Amino acid sequence: MxxxxxxxxxxxxxxxxxxxxxxxxxxxxxxxxxxxxxxxxxxxxxxxxxxxxxxxxxxxxxxxxxxxxxxxxxxxxxxxxxxxxxxxxxxxxxxxxxxEPSSKILGAATVEGVKSAKNINIEKSRINFDRTAGSATGNILNVLKSQPSVTVDNENNIYIRGNKNILLLIDGRPTTHTSLESIPTGNISHIEIITSPDAKYDSEGSGGIINIVSKTKLFEGKSLLARYSTDIHYCYNGGVDVSLNNGLWTFDMGINSKYDHEQTESNIIRELHSTGQKTWQNIISDKRTNLHSAYSTISYSRGKNQAGITLNGMIPNFHLEQDISGRETETGPETYSRHNSIWFNRKSFSGAGFYKRIFSPGKKELSFDISYSKTKGSRPANYTIDGVYSQRSWGGGSPNIFSFQSDYIKVTDSKIKVESGVKYTKRWNTFEYDFFKLDIPSNEWIKDISLSNDLTHKEQIFALYESFSGKLSDGFAFKAGLRAEYSTSLFRQYSTNDQSESSRLSLFPSVTFRYSLAEKNSLSLAYNRRVTRPAYPQLNPFVNIIDQVTSESGNKNLRQELTDKIEAAHEFSQGKITLNSSIYYSHTRDYIAQTTQITSDGKLMLSYTNIPSYNKV
CATH class of the missing domain: 2.60.40.10 (Immunoglobulins)
Incomplete structure (x- = not known):
């Protein structure tokens, strides 16, 4: 037997x-x-x-x-x-x-500290997600808030060095997710905050790039991971991951769920210098988040060939309750009150595939990447003005992003690394928004044409790049590249039959030098050019009511802004201690600025315009 x-x-x-x-x-x-x-x-x-x-x-x-x-x-x-x-x-x-290092070559690799939660160089900061205190909440924003170069305001807008024009990537690919709160964290390996991107990266994001990198599996076998975390602020996060690897094929899948309850209170004092009028505003917000997601990855690796497919699905839902009240004097009675009840219901899907041929490990390779991301959502809302339920709205959109990219890498006999690539990106979004007011005598909801609109925004970008990196002498390394992008944009409003189109060819140079003064000290100098293209909310000329005294309207004639940035950095390293210091300067042409105007009834109207230049140190 x-x-x-x-x-x-x-x-x-x-x-x-x-x-x-x-x-x-x-x-x-x-x-x-x-x-x-x-x-x-x-x-x-x-x-x-x-x-x-x-x-x-x-x-x-x-x-x-x-x-x-x-x-x-x-x-x-x-x-x-x-x-x-x-x-x-x-x-x-x-x-x-x-x-043993012979000299430090900039840009040749990204490193991860085994015992450190963060690694920094002049190009990027790398946050090892699992080793940060904020990762237990399952909220990426809590992790980013702890970084010195990142600021998150009360509305969860993210600023890198005071600039909120950032590009969000997941595994180096564009995504339709506009909020980091809606991204599940269970499968995150690390986060890259890229402040000086080279020519390989998309040119968008004058403030920089946030790249969220997923975990990868290596060894053969089977694994099952279940996780759960919570904090004292009513946040619950959990999920299950399964991995199978037989040496040739790897299959990963997982599910994740999150519930978060956030309550905030803020006070705003507005003063109109032209009239001397002041307004004291109090805002109490109650936000509940329910997020459910699933992913699966199939990859193949044998010899010099690697390929894989990744699928992600997500259902993020938010419910926001806001009580807004205003007074004309600091201690006087309320002059207006408003209650907002807003639902954000979304369904997201993304898929990506890649193939890589390694002709010579570390010296010559060719890769192809294709990705697609779509988010379909609705935004119903009810508004109670001075105790009367008198306004409501419904909005819905479906942003899409498709991209295809091919990259070629070769290390020459003289140890110069040459990187070349082409990329095609297409974005399109159809958006509808209907605003209704209650006609009290007839008790009927009447559509307000002046506050309702529907539009389509389409954009295509054709790009190619080439970069070189290596060392000029012992201790002196460089990386230089050039990216060219031809972009087309179409913006159309169906209610007014108004349409505007534009096209532009732009060049984006980048160069980085690094000099090792001694074994423990090094100096770096980096220059790059970035672009910020106006988003469709900034282009949409229809009026959006923010509160009782503030409205917002876009400008369809906005131009893209170009930013040239130079940065110098010093690094001291001894054992496990690393000290970094840096200074940077940026010059922006056609800077997209928010403007404020006073309407005939004494309220504020926010809009956008281009100003010739803007400098920042």
Whole structure:
């Protein structure tokens, strides 16, 4: 009689003899102890046999190796090469492999500190999500609020160095999510705050880029992870992740749910200098968030070929209750009151696929990426003015983003890394908004044409780029590139049959230098150009009522703004201690500024206009 345990053991031995052994290990910087991502690991006999690249935590695995003698070569730009002679008769774990830096090459890799929650250089700051205190709440905003370069205001607008024109990416791809609150956090590996993007990145976001990077799986086997977290502010977050990996195929899937209850109170004092009129306003808000999401990823990796597909679905729902009251004197009676009850009901879907061909690990590769993201939502709202339910509205839209990108990387014989690529992006959105007022004598809801509108906004961007990076001498590294974008825009309002179109060719240079003064000090200098294209709410000329004394209207004649930014930084590093200091200057042409005008009835009208230039230090 054969026991189930013996059968299981025999099956494993048979599988091992068929698939061969595997080699695992972890590559780190010998001085800082930080993991090295994208380090090249190649297995050779008289010729290359197999190869791979390390992941974000420096880990690598080479599977299905026949028995025999091999040479394992580990290389990473800017570090001394290391080789091992191995005899494969089964599985080998090489443990931690430290590489000695020969000089620091800027932009060649992104590193993750094993013991640090944050890594900083002149191009970007990297926040390791699981190691931050705010990650327990499942709210990305709580994590970003703790970063010195990031500010989050009362309306959850995000500013990088005082600029809220930021580009949001998920795994380097554009998304229709406009709010970080609606993004599930269970599968987040780290967040990149990119303040000096190079030519490979999209040119949008004069304030910078926030890139949310998902976790990746490496080792063979099965795993199940269940998580739950809460805090004292009525926030609950939980989910389940499943991973299967047989060495060639990897399948990941997960679900996540979140409930958050947030209550805030704010006070605003407005003073019109032209008339001397003052208004004291009090706002009490009660916001409840319900978020449900699911994802699945299938990836394939064998030899020099990698491919994968990722699907994400999300249902974020928000309910906001607001009580707004105003007084004409600080201690006087209320002159008006308003209660807003607003629902944000959304359904989001995104999908992405990629293929990468690694001709020579760490030296030559070609990749293709395609992605699509769509959010369909509605925004019903009820408004009670001075105790009378007299206004209501309904809005709905469906933003879409499609992109295709191809990138080619080659390291020349002179150790210069050349990156080239093309990208096509298309965005389109159809938006409807109906506003109704109650006719009290007839008790009928009448549509207010002046506050209702429907529109379509379409945009296409054709881009190509090329960049070079390497070292000019010992201790002196550089990265320089140029990106060209041709963009077209169409804005159409159906209610007025008004249409405007524009097209523009723009160039976006970027250059970064890094000089190592000594073993512990380095200086960096970076320059880049960014663009902020007006969003459709800024273009829409119809009036949107914010409160009893404030309204907002867009400007369909807005032009894009161009920002040139230069930054200098110093880094001191000794052991586990790293000190960073920087100074930057930016010059913006056709800066999109918010304007305030007083209407004939003494209320405020907010709008937008271009001003010739804006400088910031």
């Amino acid at each position: 054969t026991t189930p345990q013996l059968l299981n053991s025999q099956e494993k031995q048979k599988e091992s003899s068929i698939s061969g052994g595997h080699i695992t290990g972890k590559i780190i910087d010998a001085k800082s102890g930080e993991a090295l991502e994208y380090a090249s690991v190649a297995l050779k006999k008289s010729a290359p046999v197999k190869g791979t690249l390390t992941n974000v935590t420096g880990l690598f695995v080479i599977n299905q190796i026949p028995e025999g003698d091999y040479t394992l070569s580990v290389e990473f730009m800017g570090y001394n090469k290391k080789e091992f002679v191995l005899s494969i008769k089964g599985n080998i774990d090489l443990g931690t492999i430290p590489l």
